[in-house]
Every structure is written in structure tokens, then in C-alpha cells.
């Protein structure tokens with residue numbers, strides 16, 4: 001017993017040390033140009049030459065030692081290999097952006113290293129800086145420019161950039177990326193995940209030119225809890241103290257001047273903007289200007305707060321009628337690569353009657369977030385701290401925190417985003433509590449205006465039914481609960497009478513409910529995989545949820561069937577998780593209409 005106690009004390013001690021080291025760091029945003037849509041840029045999208053390299057012989061020699069610069073030792077070489085086996089000029093090609101799995105049959109299951117190469121032209125302009133910007137590469141990217149290693153990025157769903165001003169040459173340049181999507185235990189996510197591990201340069205790549213003294217990043221949002229004060233900051237690279245910055249919101253007839261100190265200019269605008277809301281997703285043109293640079297953004301202003309178990313948007317209780325979405329394209333499957341593909345999913349969510357989206361299980365593209373914002377969706381955005389990642393590993397923590405920082409850095413000006421989610425269905429333990437607690441602290445340091453959540457799957461039972469008592473409930477502002485009544489536990493019919501209680505006086509979002517159905521498979525409502533079974537499951541879960549008075553919203557699992565290698569069942573799943581309300585070919589199942597009716601009825605009340 002004493003031994004147990006001393007063991008748990010030392011675990012606690014380790015957690016405290018771990019937590020102290022992390023909180024001691026200053027909240028720093030990621031080095032990312034903000035709002036690249038408003039920048040002059042050259043697209044590096046299109047066909048890239050590729051070499052599949054499962055043994056990574058382009059990276060390691062036969063003693064498994066890393067070559068200094070990958071295998072591109074000579075910066076002048078156009079065909080950059082010393083190895084006779086590697087020649088991009090005669091290689092195959094893949095589209096960027098795009099996953100490799102759905103572009104070439106033999107890469108369907110591939111997990112490993114693949115080399116990408118692209119040539120491009122560059123003409124130097126004086127007094128400019130250039131950045132090579134990747135919107136996302138899954139999972140690990142090592143980037144070379146003209147044979148020189150620029151650096152490495154880890155994490156498959158967030159952007160990263162390199163300042164390449166001194167590395168570009170006049171005329172032809174070439175960029176090479178070693179992309180590796182091998183799953184590793186220490187990664188975030190870890191080796192086990194219920195979605196396809198799509199590899200590749202999955203989102204767009206740009207060469208972005210900016211003036212030498214340029215606006216790097218900014219935050220323009222309502223101050224926490226008020227609707228009449230917009231405050232923020234603009235960080236200006238290569239600026240001197242005293243340099244002027246102006247922030248204008250023409251429609252509000254507001255202009256404020258601020259001056260740079262230590263690279264940053266802070267400002268406050270007293271104004272009463274029309275507030276962004278799902279019913280009226282108003283965006284204002286905001287113009288940020290220095291003597292050398294100008295950037296325009298479309299920004300919405302709203303507040304999000306809680307009151308006991310309610311979520312308030314602009315002070316008004318708002319029930320989150322949502323749906324979960326994976327960023328997978330309809331009709332063709334594979335990763336979403338265009339605004340049009342985002343819109344297909346978003347329009348279905350609108351048709352369903354949603355005002356809320358859970359963008360699962362990783363940060364979706366900036367295009368998805370911006371389009372959703374224009375359509376008035378409230379957004380839950382999350383990082384892939386999923387299931388059993390290594391909560392005691394400091395490198396794993398650093399990786400998760402970096403993905404969180406990149407997500408918040410990119411989307412901090414989006415009014416649509418109201419919830420930052422730290423994790424999904426993580427098993428209870430002290431190290432997990434410390435890990436996610438630290439992520440939450442970090443998120444609040446970076447952004448004190450939004451709510452923190454996590455999807456939990458652990459519930460206790462009370463005499464009455466399910467009890468929410470996971471200690472992580474203490475850490476978050478809003479509790480997410482994934483609950484598969486009628487699928488992973490209990491009979492469908494039993495769900496409607498299950499009661500819920502919570503140890504916390506906080507809003508709860510039912511972040512997942514659902515069950516699988518193959519579109520077009522009909523039968524008795526007790527027969528799994530039929531549309532009728534899924535319909536009955538939704539009906540009884542809706543009855544159950546109607547009785548949960550502390551529920552502030554829901555995001556059933558999931559809008560559309562999505563690929564998952566956990567789902568091999570032949571003729572039913574065929575590598576798809578079939579819990580979609582719509583098939584991957586765009587066919588609506590019966591349960592789509594059940595949920596739609598529930599949402600439409602709510603609007604009538």
C-alpha cells in the first residue's frame with residue numbers, strides 16, 4: 001500500500017515537474033505569415049516528380065547513416081542524385097496538392113518515404129523577402145532548396161514555412177521534399193487511428209514574396225467578453241521601434257495608428273460592429289498597413305462564453321446543431337484539395353440544418369475554415385491527440401503543443417472558430433491529465449477568447465445511467481462526450497431511456513453518436529448495416545439526448561463515409577467507416593433525414 005502511495009506520489013511529482021517546465025515557456029505563436037490569401041504568391045501546385053523510396057536509400061547510406069544533405073550533396077546538380085538509381089527526370093509524377101494513396105494504385109496502402117521534386121523560375125526583386133510555404137504535408141517533411149537542406153517539419157495538418165530569401169537563385173530553382181508518413185508510437189496521432197493515413201503534400205505549396213519590412217502576423221478580435229472594443233496587435237518583421245502601423249475598418253469608419261515596439265504594434269479600436277453569428281455571418285474588411293506593406297482580411301466579431309451548462313454566442317444561448325466532418329472529398333475519396341470540394345461537404349451540412357461543425361480529428365485546411373465561416377458555421381477545431389498517444393513522452397508533448405500552436409496561429413482571426421479541442425477519447429491517467437492540462441494552459445495563453453474542449457469517452461455509471469466524471473472535465477470549458485449507444489454498447493431500443501448526469505456544471509456537447517449503414521442496404525431495423533438500423537439508432541439517441549438538460553449541442557459521427565484501414569469488412573465496409581449519413585458517392589441515407597428533422601424542429605421552437 002505504502003509502495004503504491006510512493007509510486008503515485010512520484011508520478012505526481014513528475015507531472016508537476018513536467019508541468020512547470022512547460023508553463024515556464026512564453027506563449028509564442030508559430031512563425032507563419034498570416035492570411036496568405038492576401039499575399040502575392042507563385043503557386044508551386046501541379047505535377048511534381050516523385051520517387052518512391054521505402055528503404056530510404058536516398059537519405060541513408062548502406063550503414064544507415066544520414067547523408068549530410070539527404071542525397072543532394074551538390075547544390076548545382078539539376079538531377080540531384082549521386083545514386084544512379086535515383087533520377088527525377090525519368091520518374092513518375094503526382095499532383096500537388098493531393099494524397100499519394102488515391103493517385104496511384106500501388107500507393108494505396110503505402111506508408112513510408114516518397115521524394116517530391118518541383119522546378120520553378122524566380123526573378124529577384126530588390127528589398128523583398130521570399131518564403132516557401134507549405135499548407136500541410138503528412139507527416140514528416142524534410143525540405144531542400146537547390147540541394148540545400150532548409151529544415152524539417154513534423155505534423156500532418158498544419159502549415160509551415162521557410163525564409164528562402166538568400167537561397168533562391170535567378171532563373172531555375174528546384175525544391176525537393178522527403179515526405180514520410182510512417183506511423184510511429186511517439187507521434188501525434190500515434191500508430192492507431194480510425195482514418196486513412198493519407199501521405200503526401202496534401203495541401204498547396206506557395207512561394208510568397210513580401211516586402212523586406214512586412215506584416216508577419218496579427219490578431220484582430222473583440223476583447224474577451226465585450227462587444228464594443230476590438231483589440232489586437234500587428235507584428236512587423238524587420239521593423240524599427242517607432243515604425244507606424246495603421247489598422248482600418250472602412251465600413252465602421254475607423255482607423256487607428258499604432259507604433260512598433262520590439263517588432264509589434266498593439267492597438268484598441270472602440271467600435272460597435274454588427275456581430276458575426278450563424279444567422280448573420282457578417283465579415284468586415286480590415287486593412288492593415290505599414291509604410292511598406294498592406295494586407296487585407298475579412299474578419300468577423302463575436303463573443304463566445306458559457307453560463308453554467310449553456311453556450312452563449314454574443315450573449316445569447318445557442319444550441320450547437322452540428323455534425324462531425326473528416327476532410328475527405330466526396331465522390332472521388334482522398335483528401336480534399338479545392339474550395340469546391342470543401343463546399344460540397346459544407347452545403348450538405350447546411351442542408352442538414354447545422355449551425356455547427358466538428359472538424360475532426362485534426363486541423364482542416366484554411367480554405368475549409370474560411371468557407372465555413374462565410375456560411376455561418378460555428379467551428380470546433382482539434383489536434384490529433386487521439387486515443388493512446390504517449391502521454392509520458394516529452395517529445396510527444398512538444399509535437400502536440402507545436403501542432404496546437406500552429407493551428408491557433410493560423411486561425412486566431414476566424415470568428416467561426418469557437419472551440420479549440422485538445423484531445424479525442426484519451427484513456428484516463430495522471431500523465432494524460434497533466435499532458436492535456438498543459439495543452440489547455442498553452443491554448444489559453446495563446447488565445448483567451450475561445451473555449452477549450454476535449455472529446456471524452458470515459459463515463460462512469462450511476463444508478464440512473466451514465467455519469468460524466470472524468471477529471472479532465474475540470475480542465476475544459478466545454479465537455480465533449482463520444483457515446484455509441486446502440487452500436488458499441490446497449491441495444492438500440494434501450495438508448496432512449498438512458499439517463500445522464502454530470503459532476504460538472506459545464507456545457508456538454510455530444511461530440512459523437514452513430515452507427516454504420518451501407519447506403520442502399522435495406523432490411524429490418526434490428527439488422528445491423530442497414531439504413532433502417534442506423535435510422536432507428538439515431539431516433540433512440542435523439543430521444544436520449546432530449547432528456548439531457550446540460551447538453552449544449554451535438555456533432556454526430558459523421559457527415560460522410562470515410563476511408564479507414566480499421567474497416568476491412570468485405571462488401572459492407574470495403575475500407576470505409578460506414579457511420580456516414582451520406583455515402584462517399586453522395587447518397588443520403590435515411591438517418592440523414594432523421595437528424596435533419598430533429599434540427600428543423602428545433603428551429604421551429
Ligand code: GCB
Pocket residue numbers: 194361424425482512557577579
Ligand atoms: C470514435 C472516434 C472516431 C471513430 C469512431 C468510430 O469514438 O473518435 O475517430 O471513427 O469512434 O467509428 O468508431
